[in-house]
Amino acid sequence: LWLDYKPLRDELSVSYKTQLAALLFPTTDGTDSIAKQELLDAFNGLFGQVPEQVDAIRQQGTLVVGTPSSLPAMAQETVFSHVAQMGPEGYGIYTATIQGKPATAILANTSKGVLYGAYAFIRLLQRGADIAKVDITSRPKVNLRLLNHWDNLDRTVERGYAGFSLWDWHRLPGYRDPRYTDYARANASIGINGTVLNNVNANALVLTPAYLEKAAALADVFRPYGIKVYLSARFSAPMELGGLPNADPLDPNVKQWWKEKVAEIYRYIPDFGGFLVKANSEGQPGPQNHGRSHADGANLLADALKPHGGVVMWRAFVYEDTEPEDRAKQAYNEFVPLDGLFHDNVIVQVKNGPIDFQPREPFHPLFGAMPKSQLMMEFQITQEYLGFATHLVYLGTLFSETLRADTYCNGPNSSVARVIDGSLTGQPVTAIAGVANTGTAINWTGHPFAQANWYAFGRLAWDPDADAGDIADDWLRCTFGNDGPLVHALLPMMMQSREAAVNYMTPLGLHHLMGWDHHYGPGPWISGKPRADWTSVYYHKASKDGIGFDRTASGSDALSQYFPEVRALFENPQECPEEYLLWFHHLPWDFQMRSGETLWEALCRRYYDGVATVGRMQATWEGQKGRVNEAVFNEVRDLLAIQYQEAVRWRDACVLYFQQFSGMPIPDGLGHPE
Numbered sequence: 075l076w077l078d079y080k081p082l083r084d085e086l087s088v089s090y091k092t093q094l095a096a097l098l099f100p101t102t103d104g105t106d107s108i109a110k111q112e113l114l115d116a117f118n119g120l121f122g123q124v125p126e127q128v129d130a131i132r133q134q135g136t137l138v139v140g141t142p143s144s145l146p147a148m149a150q151e152t153v154f155s156h157v158a159q160m161g162p163e164g165y166g167i168y169t170a171t172i173q174g175k176p177a178t179a180i181l182a183n184t185s186k187g188v189l190y191g192a193y194a195f196i197r198l199l200q201r202g203a204d205i206a207k208v209d210i211t212s213r214p215k216v217n218l219r220l221l222n223h224w225d226n227l228d229r230t231v232e233r234g235y236a237g238f239s240l241w242d243w244h245r246l247p248g249y250r251d252p253r254y255t256d257y258a259r260a261n262a263s264i265g266i267n268g269t270v271l272n273n274v275n276a277n278a279l280v281l282t283p284a285y286l287e288k289a290a291a292l293a294d295v296f297r298p299y300g301i302k303v304y305l306s307a308r309f310s311a312p313m314e315l316g317g318l319p320n321a322d323p324l325d326p327n328v329k330q331w332w333k334e335k336v337a338e339i340y341r342y343i344p345d346f347g348g349f350l351v352k353a354n355s356e357g358q359p360g361p362q363n364h365g366r367s368h369a370d371g372a373n374l375l376a377d378a379l380k381p382h383g384g385v386v387m388w389r390a391f392v393y394e395d396t397e398p399e400d401r402a403k404q405a406y407n408e409f410v411p412l413d414g415l416f417h418d419n420v421i422v423q424v425k426n427g428p429i430d431f432q433p434r435e436p437f438h439p440l441f442g443a444m445p446k447s448q449l450m451m452e453f454q455i456t457q458e459y460l461g462f463a464t465h466l467v468y469l470g471t472l473f474s475e476t477l478r479a480d481t482y483c484n485g486p487n488s489s490v491a492r493v494i495d496g497s498l499t500g501q502p503v504t505a506i507a508g509v510a511n512t513g514t515a516i517n518w519t520g521h522p523f524a525q526a527n528w529y530a531f532g533r534l535a536w537d538p539d540a541d542a543g544d545i546a547d548d549w550l551r552c553t554f555g556n557d558g559p560l561v562h563a564l565l566p567m568m569m570q571s572r573e574a575a576v577n578y579m580t581p582l583g584l585h586h587l588m589g590w591d592h593h594y595g596p597g598p599w600i601s602g603k604p605r606a607d608w609t610s611v612y613y614h615k616a617s618k619d620g621i622g623f624d625r626t627a628s629g630s631d632a633l634s635q636y637f638p639e640v641r642a643l644f645e646n647p648q649e650c651p652e653e654y655l656l657w658f659h660h661l662p663w664d665f666q667m668r669s670g671e672t673l674w675e676a677l678c679r680r681y682y683d684g685v686a687t688v689g690r691m692q693a694t695w696e697g698q699k700g701r702v703n704e705a706v707f708n709e710v711r712d713l714l715a716i717q718y719q720e721a722v723r724w725r726d727a728c729v730l731y732f733q734q735f736s737g738m739p740i741p742d743g744l745g746h747p748e
């Protein structure tokens with residue numbers, strides 16, 4: 075992963091050897107010890123020197139690491155005044171004078187902060203930064219930064235493309251695979267502090283003692299890395315496990331069952347984080363089965379967790395059993411009326427967009443629309459709709475696009491990031507989750523570049539305003555060594571990759587064109603399934619008269635769920651940003667685009683551009699031969715070749731399918747179908 079401490083250039087090594095000759099780092103617990111070992115390993119790998127461990131600052135080249143309580147003799151020094159701004163997880167890295175001598179310091183309030191600071195410092199070294207003048211104070215803007223594993227108890231992973239589940243339930247709790255430690259280390263290095271172990275399509279068995287004991291073993295491994303364990307709870311568990319006749323959230327026996335179950339969980343896992351729940355969605359049981367609301371259901375579990383300090387993450391990814399009028403409206407319709415009814419340890423977990431992790435969606439209208447409730451973000455790191463672990467698609471840009479989108483819920487500058495980090499609403503619990511892309515694959519994520527998506531998620535969870543390009547730059551340097559020309563070539567490739575995928579799959583705001591059920595290749599022709607909203611024709615609505623989903627007042631009016639400024643942005647097809655055009659509008663094939671092209675021409679051009687970009691990505695990668703490990707080079711080269719073929723297939727399938735309605739020729743000069 076990005077923690078491969080490859081030797082740096084000689085000049086850098088020489089200066090780091092002098093600047094970091096000694097280490098003053100009194101350890102107080104397991105977390106501190108991990109931080110110290112990580113620093114020693116990194117120094118050894120990066121510049122081949124293990125610092126002398128000292129208990130007083132020397133004249134030159136001392137790195138001081140700790141907290142006011144682990145370094146009491148220094149706590150009055152000026153540099154320690156920064157600690158007040160760091161909170162429980164933040165850290166600072168400074169070039170400072172301590173006890174009258176020059177030093178470098180990594181400071182925090184807690185050993186967890188020290189661990190994060192150590193990883194941040196290592197990152198500086200991996201980048202070859204000048205550490206003679208460092209002044210960094212950083213604290214996470216979001217409290218709970220979680221991975222959601224859609225891992226089943228039989229080790230299959232729903233929408234997982236990187237092998238089987240990392241959790242070897244069969245051999246747990248007795249055998250603790252060293253990979254659990256590696257997993258924790260990787261997550262801690264990017265600030266992830268929680269993990270939901272099992273699939274939201276939950277098996278109630280995970281709540282039985284046999285599995286709780288196994289989950290507790292994982293929690294023990296993760297704890298010193300600052301990572302808490304959470305579980306997905308099946309709402310009907312009181313019936314399945316407890317033999318109760320129903321799971322009605324207002325039934326005293328059901329309440330009692332959850333209360334006891336939660337107390338039992340905390341006996342196994344004293345710092346258990348809480349539950350994630352998918353209820354009344356895609357066939358999962360929930361409070362509506364008993365005539366109750368999502369708020370009743372969430373509060374039932376929240377009340378049971380409350381005395382122990384746990385939270386409930388209640389998903390807003392719901393859609394009705396009946397045929398929807400527009401699925402994009404369902405979550406908002408069901409949840410907005412419940413605003414203010416959720417107890418204070420409930421967070422409503424909202425997907426980034428209103429449909430389902432498509433290559434591009436506008437932000438979900440729930441962000442900003444429930445000011446009296448706590449809302450959190452759910453991104454999908456695993457590439458369910460973005461070419462699995464076969465296509466190279468950097469998602470930092472996708473995540474960032476949503477986080478930066480302005481909801482206007484409090485006037486301008488009310489970005490989605492400001493909603494979920496609590497700065498607009500003041501919500502005390504803030505959280506962000508990413509559906510994990512990890513598995514037993516030897517490189518963790520299947521595609522070597524899919525590691526960057528895990529990495530980018532963690533970094534953006536810590537700081538939703540961070541720049542996706544800077545993050546990719548860090549990832550490249552940490553992963554492939556601090557190789558300037560390589561970064562110069564690969565950074566633009568990564569930054570264009572998501573737009574390329576949008577273009578060869580679903581350009582101009584199209585969505586849900588993928589093949590039935592597997593969600594991999596193209597399937598714009600998909601129709602006649604059990605639900606209309608599980609088809610493609612429902613979403614693109616292509617016919618002789620045009621293409622696109624009218625979500626304005628003349629159509630489903632989903633647009634009215636947004637604040638007026640956002641509505642104004644999208645309402646008029648002449649002004650609507652082209653990336654969202656067919657998301658909100660149904661337009662004739664000869665509609666005039668701002669470029670002067672017809673809609674049909676623009677659509678074709680995007681499809682052809684998408685393919686051409688993948689061709690350029692292949693050429694860029696070829697240029698890195700000899701600069702990256704040969705096995706990784708070959709794997710990425712071969713995967714890009716598959717991606718190219720499949721981009722062609724997406725393009726040709728979609729263009730030819732839509733052409734039967736447009737009846738227009740493929741414009742000249744776009745290239746030829748292969």
Ligand code: GCW
Nearest residue numbers: 224232233274275352391430
């Ligand atoms: O994206 C869809 C997936 C389902 C998933 C569901 C959800 C876990 O196709 O596999 O189920 O969303 O998010 O609940």
